[in-house]
Amino acid sequence: MPASSPAPTQNLILAGLPSADYERLEPHLEFVELPLGRSLYESGGQQNYAYFPTEGIVSLLYVTAGGNSAELAVIGREGMIGVSVFMGGETTPNRAVVQAACKAYRLPVQVLKDQFARGGPLQIVLLRYTQALITQISQTAVCNLHHSVDQQLCRWLLLSLDRLSGDTLQMTQELIANMLGVRRQGVTESAGKLEREGLIRYHRGVIKVVDRAGLEKRCCECYGVVKSETERLLKLAHQP
Amino acid sequence: MPASSPAPTQNLILAGLPSADYERLEPHLEFVELPLGRSLYESGGQQNYAYFPTEGIVSLLYVTAGGNSAELAVIGREGMIGVSVFMGGETTPNRAVVQAACKAYRLPVQVLKDQFARGGPLQIVLLRYTQALITQISQTAVCNLHHSVDQQLCRWLLLSLDRLSGDTLQMTQELIANMLGVRRQGVTESAGKLEREGLIRYHRGVIKVVDRAGLEKRCCECYGVVKSETERLLKLAHQP
DNA sequence: GCGCGTATGTGCGGTACGGAACATACGCGC
DNA sequence: GCGCGTATGTTCCGTACCGCACATACGCGC
Numbered sequence A, B: 001m002p003a004s005s006p007a008p009t010q011n012l013i014l015a016g017l018p019s020a021d022y023e024r025l026e027p028h029l030e031f032v033e034l035p036l037g038r039s040l041y042e043s044g045g046q047q048n049y050a051y052f053p054t055e056g057i058v059s060l061l062y063v064t065a066g067g068n069s070a071e072l073a074v075i076g077r078e079g080m081i082g083v084s085v086f087m088g089g090e091t092t093p094n095r096a097v098v099q100a101a102c103k104a105y106r107l108p109v110q111v112l113k114d115q116f117a118r119g120g121p122l123q124i125v126l127l128r129y130t131q132a133l134i135t136q137i138s139q140t141a142v143c144n145l146h147h148s149v150d151q152q153l154c155r156w157l158l159l160s161l162d163r164l165s166g167d168t169l170q171m172t173q174e175l176i177a178n179m180l181g182v183r184r185q186g187v188t189e190s191a192g193k194l195e196r197e198g199l200i201r202y203h204r205g206v207i208k209v210v211d212r213a214g215l216e217k218r219c220c221e222c223y224g225v226v227k228s229e230t231e232r233l234l235k236l237a238h239q240p
Numbered sequence C: 001g002c003g004c005g006t007a008t009g010t011g012c013g014g015t016a017c018g019g020a021a022c023a024t025a026c027g028c029g030c
Numbered sequence D: 001g002c003g004c005g006t007a008t009g010t011t012c013c014g015t016a017c018c019g020c021a022c023a024t025a026c027g028c029g030c
Helices: A017-030 A083-087 A109-117 A122-145 A150-164 A173-179 A182-197 A212-219 A223-237 B019-028 B085-089 B110-118 B121-146 B149-162 B173-180 B185-194 B212-218 B221-238
Strands: A032-036 A039-041 A049-063 A067-074 A093-110 A168-170 A200-203 A206-209 B030-034 B039-041 B051-061 B069-075 B094-108 B168-170 B199-202 B204-209
Touching: A017 A093, A017 A109, A017 A122, A032 A049, A032 B173, A039 A049, A049 A109, A049 A122, A049 B121, A067 A150, A067 A173, A067 B121, A083 A109, A083 A122, A083 B121, A093 A109, A109 A122, A122 A150, A122 A223, A122 B051, A122 B069, A122 B121, A150 A173, A150 A182, A150 A206, A150 A223, A173 A182, A182 A200, A212 B069, B019 B110, B019 B121, B030 B051, B039 B051, B051 B110, B069 B121, B069 B149, B069 B173, B069 B204, B085 B110, B085 B121, B094 B110, B110 B121, B110 B149, B121 B149, B121 B221, B149 B168, B149 B173, B149 B204, B149 B212, B149 B221, B173 B185, B173 B199, B185 B199
Parallel strands: none
Antiparallel strands: A032 A093, A039 A093, A049 A067, A049 A093, A168 A206, A200 A206, B030 B094, B039 B094, B051 B069, B051 B094, B168 B204, B199 B204
16 A cells, blocks of 8 residues: 555544444555546446545436436535445446545445444444435535526536535536536536636636635525535434 | 234335344334325424324425425335434424325334334334435435436335335425425426326326336436435345 | 315426537647 | 647527516405
8 A cells, every 4th residue: 555545544434433343443444546437336236346536527327228327416525325225225327426536445245234234333424425326416406406506506516516625626627527418518608707707717628616615505405405415414423 | 002003014114024023013003004295294394203104104294484385215125214202312403295195104213212222123124214315315316416307206206116116106396396495387387298108097187107117217316326325224134 | 055174286487417529628648 | 740639619599497577356244
């Protein structure tokens, strides 16, 4: 393991475990770097590892029969990829794709299942995180239905920014369009508006958030609901 | 308890439990009738009971700041209302509203939490059902984004029909519009199309499905994904 | 049979977004 | 500096859905 690899406890789920529980997992954790675009799971495919990111972002995506895509949730160091392992379904109909280069620790599914089945703090933390994920997916459904591309873009930028350090995203409009399930031109137009309003600046795949507070004001409620609910659930989970 | 009340095992989650596990719950189950429109949970509100329907349909809804509503999932006798109780969040930002008159058994949350914490078959069945619910919410997000009102109406009719006996739904277009988060006139128009195509007939709040196979063909993939995934997960859950 | 409440149908203008085609413009590699 | 690939901007048109207003139509209760 290279000296440069971050501590597993950079991941907030792992960080929230009492040391006895953490130490049972630790020997099985394997550090991996996940480049942009890497697929962790395919729809309905076998899942061999669960992933606990310490940096970067993974998207949960669904691709329709017609070839259109929709992002259901984003996952960073606050969470993990592979809830269906301990939920018991083994697979999901979704893909998991790296949206911003990740460092992560992966855990063989059998270890996760065994440790989950013990009950106790690990189980509690994982289930509370899963509820946060449900909230995010639900809010995505609502946002897709009732809010404009402008607002969805704000939500997406904020959710992504929370999962990265700094104020800058590396992401082309084309990719954002795929995530939001809209046309690339729609993103161009909305991003142009936000730039003219002085909220962001962008240039060839690099988006810099200039006025975060303004972006939050411009955004629909969906971002706030997801954020506060996620924080509430993680705090709950860290209580004894 | 009136003689007419159905057996609790009409609910598929309760039916899937080994008798030892079922018997631990049974003394705490209380039969209730839930009329159309009754709210079981409000957004962020306290949840005192979990509900296991034996008949009827409950919708999980989110209401936006702007007053628009969106249905995230429908729940019938295959499931239960109140997953956030054992997921550990205690509340959710959603409402749960009776969409077709229900008979159900309710269970005090503390009993559910205690029994869930034992681990074993109850826990497994509940978690697999929760994954099915996640799938349904996810597919709702996708359908809202990429599919027409026509297709969404087909999906909704089929999902509701699966949770009722017979081929008839009691539901005004106004209510369906609220569920789908679209205008009432949009539903009128789509329902008109489906009737002209000979798939359904309707009259003043009563919808009769004439050609179920045709409806499935007319529908987007979303219905099929939800249905097959739910069946897969319930079957898995009933295995030892 | 009359009246009223509820359910459904229709028409109109506005807009947000989709699909396609094309124009610019930046920057890396030679 | 030149050329090519990639990222972004612009235009045009079609359409699905929205909001509003209003017309019909059924059926219950008196």
